[in-house]
Amino acid sequence: MERKVTMMNKMVFATNNENKLREAGEILSPLGIKVISQREAGANCDPEENGSNFAENALIKARAVYERVKMPVFADDSGLCVDALGGRPGVYSARYAAKGQECGKLLAEMQDVPEEKRGAAFECVIAYVDGETEFTVSGRCQGSIGYEERGANGFGYDPIFICGGRTMAEMTSEEKNELSHRGAALRELYMRLEKKGE
Numbered sequence: 001m002e003r004k005v006t007m008m009n010k011m012v013f014a015t016n017n018e019n020k021l022r023e024a025g026e027i028l029s030p031l032g033i034k035v036i037s038q039r040e041a042g043a044n045c046d047p048e049e050n051g052s053n054f055a056e057n058a059l060i061k062a063r064a065v066y067e068r069v070k071m072p073v074f075a076d077d078s079g080l081c082v083d084a085l086g087g088r089p090g091v092y093s094a095r096y097a098a099k100g101q102e103c104g105k106l107l108a109e110m111q112d113v114p115e116e117k118r119g120a121a122f123e124c125v126i127a128y129v130d131g132e133t134e135f136t137v138s139g140r141c142q143g144s145i146g147y148e149e150r151g152a153n154g155f156g157y158d159p160i161f162i163c164g165g166r167t168m169a170e171m172t173s174e175e176k177n178e179l180s181h182r183g184a185a186l187r188e189l190y191m192r193l194e195k196k197g198e
């Protein structure tokens with residue numbers, strides 16, 4: 001991926017999550033896109049994410065921030081979908097457990113689930129809105145749920161989500177960006193924007 005998006009190089013990421021902002025900056029700035037937070041753009045929106053899937057929630061956030069800032073905006077909604085829990089917590093991640101207690105709650109629910117049934121996927125949908133166009137792109141990362149928290153370089157469910165033998169929180173940021181659901185969706189976003197600019 002060597003070409004650069006030239007027609008627009010500043011985009012607002014509609015999130016309040018500092019980890020997501022850092023990841024997006026690391027992935028998009030080498031591609032020529034400067035990511036600024038909604039706060040830096042003068043917005044402070046936190047709309048009710050009451051959609052029934054990731055795409056609906058991502059669009060709710062992107063549209064709300066676009067109305068405030070009137071410049072290109074993207075928003076993500078992401079979460080963990082666990083096979084043994086019928087896809088939960090999924091889109092309800094943020095409402096599933098108190099912040100910082102996600103891993104403990106999930107580990108407790110999974111304690112009797114055998115190794116071969118511990119499959120899960122991180123999913124991410126990014127919505128892009130610029131007043132003329134809106135679209136969504138998505139990314140997915142397949143893995144499994146561990147039995148304990150491992151690693152310090154992560155947030156949310158990273159310490160219990162295992163991919164290629166390590167938890168996401170045991171990887172360097174560069175390794176996580178390569179593999180992650182949000183990394184995949186951000187690269188997809190870049191490709192869609194590049195096509196749009198041709």
Ligand code: ITT
Nearest residue numbers: 015016017076077078079093094102155156157158
């Ligand atoms: P915004 O809505 O402001 O973007 P949020 O933290 O509420 O921030 P989400 O609703 O998209 O974000 O995600 C809900 C939770 O899902 C999040 O707090 C994490 O616990 C988990 N999650 C999402 N992406 C993750 C990732 O890359 N690594 C670990 N956990 C993640």
